[in-house]
Amino acid sequence: MHDLLEIEGISASYGRIQALSEVSLRVPEGAIVALLGSNGAGKSTTLNTVSRLVPITRGSIRFAGEPIQAWPSHKVVSSGILQVPEGREVFREMSVRENLDMGAYRRSDAAGIKRDLERVFDYFPKLRERLRQKAGTLSGGEQQMLLIGRALMAGPRLLLLDEPSLGLSPVLVQQIFAIIQRLNKDGLTILLVEQNAAIALGSSSYAYILENGEMALEGPSETLRRDDSVRRTYLGG
Amino acid sequence: MIVTTSPATISPAPRRAASATAIAGLVIAALVAIALPAFTTGYVIYIANLLLVFVVLCLGLHIVIGETGQFSMAHAAFYGIGIYASALANRAVDLPYPFAMLFGALVAGAVGLFIGALALRMRDIYLALATFAFGEAMQWVFANWDSVTNGPNGLRISPARFGSLEILSDKQAYPFVVLFCVLMIGLTILISRSRLGRAFRAVRESEVAAMAMGIDVRRTRVIAFGLSAAIAGFAGGMFGLFQTFIHPDSLGFQTTILVLTMVVVGGLGSIVGAVGGAIVFGLISEVLRQAPQYQEIIYGGILILFMMYAPRGLFAFIGDRIKEVRRGQ
Numbered sequence: 001m002h003d004l005l006e007i008e009g010i011s012a013s014y015g016r017i018q019a020l021s022e023v024s025l026r027v028p029e030g031a032i033v034a035l036l037g038s039n040g041a042g043k044s045t046t047l048n049t050v051s052r053l054v055p056i057t058r059g060s061i062r063f064a065g066e067p068i069q070a071w072p073s074h075k076v077v078s079s080g081i082l083q084v085p086e087g088r089e090v091f092r093e094m095s096v097r098e099n100l101d102m103g104a105y106r107r108s109d110a111a112g113i114k115r116d117l118e119r120v121f122d123y124f125p126k127l128r129e130r131l132r133q134k135a136g137t138l139s140g141g142e143q144q145m146l147l148i149g150r151a152l153m154a155g156p157r158l159l160l161l162d163e164p165s166l167g168l169s170p171v172l173v174q175q176i177f178a179i180i181q182r183l184n185k186d187g188l189t190i191l192l193v194e195q196n197a198a199i200a201l202g203s204s205s206y207a208y209i210l211e212n213g214e215m216a217l218e219g220p221s222e223t224l225r226r227d228d229s230v231r232r233t234y235l236g237g
Numbered sequence: 238m239i240v241t242t243s244p245a246t247i248s249p250a251p252r253r254a255a256s257a258t259a260i261a262g263l264v265i266a267a268l269v270a271i272a273l274p275a276f277t278t279g280y281v282i283y284i285a286n287l288l289l290v291f292v293v294l295c296l297g298l299h300i301v302i303g304e305t306g307q308f309s310m311a312h313a314a315f316y317g318i319g320i321y322a323s324a325l326a327n328r329a330v331d332l333p334y335p336f337a338m339l340f341g342a343l344v345a346g347a348v349g350l351f352i353g354a355l356a357l358r359m360r361d362i363y364l365a366l367a368t369f370a371f372g373e374a375m376q377w378v379f380a381n382w383d384s385v386t387n388g389p390n391g392l393r394i395s396p397a398r399f400g401s402l403e404i405l406s407d408k409q410a411y412p413f414v415v416l417f418c419v420l421m422i423g424l425t426i427l428i429s430r431s432r433l434g435r436a437f438r439a440v441r442e443s444e445v446a447a448m449a450m451g452i453d454v455r456r457t458r459v460i461a462f463g464l465s466a467a468i469a470g471f472a473g474g475m476f477g478l479f480q481t482f483i484h485p486d487s488l489g490f491q492t493t494i495l496v497l498t499m500v501v502v503g504g505l506g507s508i509v510g511a512v513g514g515a516i517v518f519g520l521i522s523e524v525l526r527q528a529p530q531y532q533e534i535i536y537g538g539i540l541i542l543f544m545m546y547a548p549r550g551l552f553a554f555i556g557d558r559i560k561e562v563r564r565g566q
Contacts, residue, residue, distance in 0.1 A: 053448060077451025089446035091439055102439055105432070106451040154451065 003062075004029040004158055004189050005050065005081075010059030010069075012049050019045045020213045022059070027158065032180070032190045034200040034221060036234060037210035043193040044086060046210070047160045050191075051083040052076050063158070078106050080157035086166060086193075088143045090150075092136030096127055099135045099146055103153025112155065120149040123179055141172040148179070158189045165196045177203050197234040201225045209234070259509075270415050274408050282407040284523055286479045289418040290472050292515040294496045295503070296425045297468030299511035303500060304429060305461035306441030307357065308365040312496050314375035315466040317488035318345040319473020321379065321386055324394040327477065334397035334404075338417070338474030342467045349466020353459040372493055379485035391484035394477045410479035417475050421468060425508055428464065437461055441506075495522070498536065502543050504550020513552050 005027040012020040020042045027033045035043050048054040050061055052073040061069045068076055091099050100120060104113045121128040124145040130138060135146055144164055151159060164180065165173045177199055184190055194200035201207055201221045209217040209230070217230065224230045274282055294316055301309045323341030327334060356367040379386050386392055397404040397413075404410045428434050436457045439447040444454050476483070495518075503514020521539070525532045547554035 051449065053445075072453065073448050074451040074453045077449070083449045085445050085449050087445075089443045089449070091442040091446060093442055094438065098435075102435065102446075102450050105435070105439075150450070 002029055003027060004064060005191065006060075006062040007046070007050070008060045008062070010046075010049055010056045010061065012045055012054050012056050014054075018213060019054075020049070020056075023210070023213070023215050024059075025208050025215070025218070027189060027191050028206075029189055030184075030187065031206065032184050032192055032204040034192045034194060034204035034207040035210065036194060036197050036200055036207055037216075039195065041210040042213040043210055044162055045213075047083055047162055047191070047193055050076070050160060051081060053083075074106065077154060080155065081160065082151040082154050082156035082158070083160040084147045084151050084162060084164065086162035088140070088147070088167075090135040090138070090143050090146055092134065094135055095132050096135055096138070096146060097131045099150050100127070100153050103150035105154075107153075107155060113153065116153055116155060120152050123152070123182065124149050140167055141169075141175070144168065144172075144176055145179075148176075148183075152183075156188065158191065159183070161190060161192045163193060163195060165194060165199060173199060197230075201235075274411055279407050282411050283479070286407055286411055286414045288516055288519040289414045290475045291496065291499065291519050292418055292512050293421045293472035293475060294469055295499050295511040295515040296421055296508070297465045297472065298496050298500050299506075299508060300425065300428065300437070300468065301461050301465035302497075303506040303511060304434060304437040304441065305458060307458055307461060308361065308368065309462065309465060310365050310369035310490075310493055310497075311352070311372035311375065312465075312469050313488045313490065313492035314372040315345040315349055315469035316473045316476075316492065317375060317379055317483075317485070318348055318466075319470030320394075320476050320483050320488075321392065321473075322470065323474035324392060324477050324483065325385070327397065328395050331398075333399050334474075334478065335399075337397075337477070338471060341474040341477075342471040345470020345473065346463050346467030349469075350459060350463035353462030353466075357455065357458045357462060369490070372490060376485055376489050379488055386485070389485065391482055394481050394483060396481075397478050404478060407479050413478055414475055417471075417478075421471065422508070422512060425468070425511075429508060433457075433460065498540055502539065502551055504553045507550070507552065510550045510552050514550065517551060 003026045007023060007025045009022045009024055010020060011018070011022060023042070023046060025033070025035065025046075035046060037043050045054055049056050052068070052071055056069055059069075060067055063076075063079060063081060068079070071079075091102060094102070100117060104116070107113055126142055127145060127149055130142060135143065138146060148159075148161075148164070161180070164176050168176065173196070180190065180192070181203055192200055192204060201224055204221045207218065207221045207224050208215060209224070217224070219227075225235075273285060294312060297315070298309065298312050301307050319341035322344040323337040326340040327337035330336070352368070352371050356364055356371065359367055380389050382388065397410070399413075404413070429437075436447070436452045439450065439452055440454055440457050440461075447454050447457075499514040499518040500511050501514070502518050503512070504510025518539075522532070522536070525535055543550070
């Protein structure tokens with residue numbers, strides 16, 4: 001399988017603080033790849049360099065073979081890379097329906113948008129029930145669903161998921177990850193950032209572990225799950 | 238308010254009720270507007286003209302603060318640019334007055350885009366201060382650029398002409414002022430419901446999410462600022478329809494604060510709030526003119542009361558009370 005996303009030796013910094021140095025990773029088409037690490041290791045920064053919210057100082061980022069590191073962020077979205085930002089960034093004062101409409105902001109194919117809306121309801125039937133409700137009044141789990149649904153409305157080829165388990169109960173985390181698996185089976189490529197290493201390794205095929213802005217470890221998720229040092233450091237036993 | 242969205246976006250039943258109320262309100266407003274000249278003196282018509290200009294100023298501020306959530310403390314400056322630019326254009330070329338108004342809007346909009354591109358690198362209080370500084374600078378320019386604005390002596394505005402018709406009184410100007418005000422309300426509703434309007438609100442609610450949806454946030458903020466300035470400039474052109482004189486003193490920070498207060502009192506974020514706020518607060522300030530020594534205190538008091546008891550504005554407050562009463566029955 002060819003690589004949909006290739007990150008090659010990128011560095012990034014916030015002012016004088018080096019956030020990433022020489023990070024490389026690959027996401028093959030059709031895979032779920034996990035990016036793990038502790039708080040502040042640079043996981044979200046890596047996603048933000050791909051969606052062009054954070055500029056890189058070295059290296060290259062290729063999507064479907066094309067270098068994208070000089071693109072503006074809206075062009076990245078148009079090309080099919082959709083980030084689901086962490087921290088429940090829904091449009092709180094807009095209805096669920098308006099939030100979903102915003103997902104299709106850069107599209108003009110009415111038929112395709114309608115089809116994708118039905119698809120979103122298929123994955124998240126709850127959203128259909130809440131269509132007219134203001135997004136700010138949804139529960140945490142429903143907001144996470146809306147975030148993913150909104151990204152799906154853009155017709156993505158690659159989904160960048162930032163901490164989808166954050167602040168959710170274990171049952172809801174299971175539900176969300178079941179849907180992430182389903183999305184992947186239906187053909188969506190996913191780069192997943194998680195602090196919850198157990199569930200991330202359980203649902204991905206390959207994983208990278210960041211430490212202080214540098215790549216510390218990588219390998220098939222199954223192998224990492226059985227690795228003693230990984231278990232001790234990231235899986236709590 | 239005119240409702241033209243696709244019915245799927247918003248729940249149909251309450252919308253229909255709301256639009257029925259809105260249409261009834263519009264019809265009443267139209268009747269009052271049409272009947273007004275027949276029953277009143279020139280002074281009342283003058284106040285009505287001025288109120289309608291303030292309605293358009295509020296629409297402009299609504300675009301940038303209400304829709305896009307960006308501070309602008311330079312609204313009086315763009316208004317002033319519109320007044321001077323349309324007055325000078327009207328004097329320079331022999332074309333119907335709407336051309337001069339458009340020229341005023343264009344100049345104000347262009348300056349707005351330029352200032353917006355510079356100032357919108359900042360946000361929140363810094364943006365407020367930067368735009369405030371621009372507003373003060375512009376007032377200084379109005380007062381000192383003698384060769385163009387006639388400086389502190391003020392500028393005489395020659396009468397507006399529509400072909401052979403020359404506007405010489407407030408009553409003559411009134412129908413045109415109403416017409417242009419209605420046009421601007423319509424334009425603002427159109428903008429608000431367009432793709433651009435959706436981008437404005439997305440930026441207001443979450444810049445991160447807006448970026449994640451592929452909205453060019455910086456560009457969107459600058460466009461909002463430019464549009465807001467252009468609408469303020471157009472209001473300046475409307476002012477020239479019935480005014481014969483402009484003095485830089487009336488284009489200072491107080492005017493900006495007055496418009497800001499109108500938008501806040503009416504209700505931030507809604508067009509009804511912006512229009513209604515201009516009319517209600519404009520009338521209040523007209524009444525207060527009888528007691529100028531208390532004017533500022535009462536302005537302040539009203540603002541504090543609204544912040545405490547009706548932070549979403551007068552019309553949201555009334556709407557909530559009506560709902561409560563209905564639920565009570």
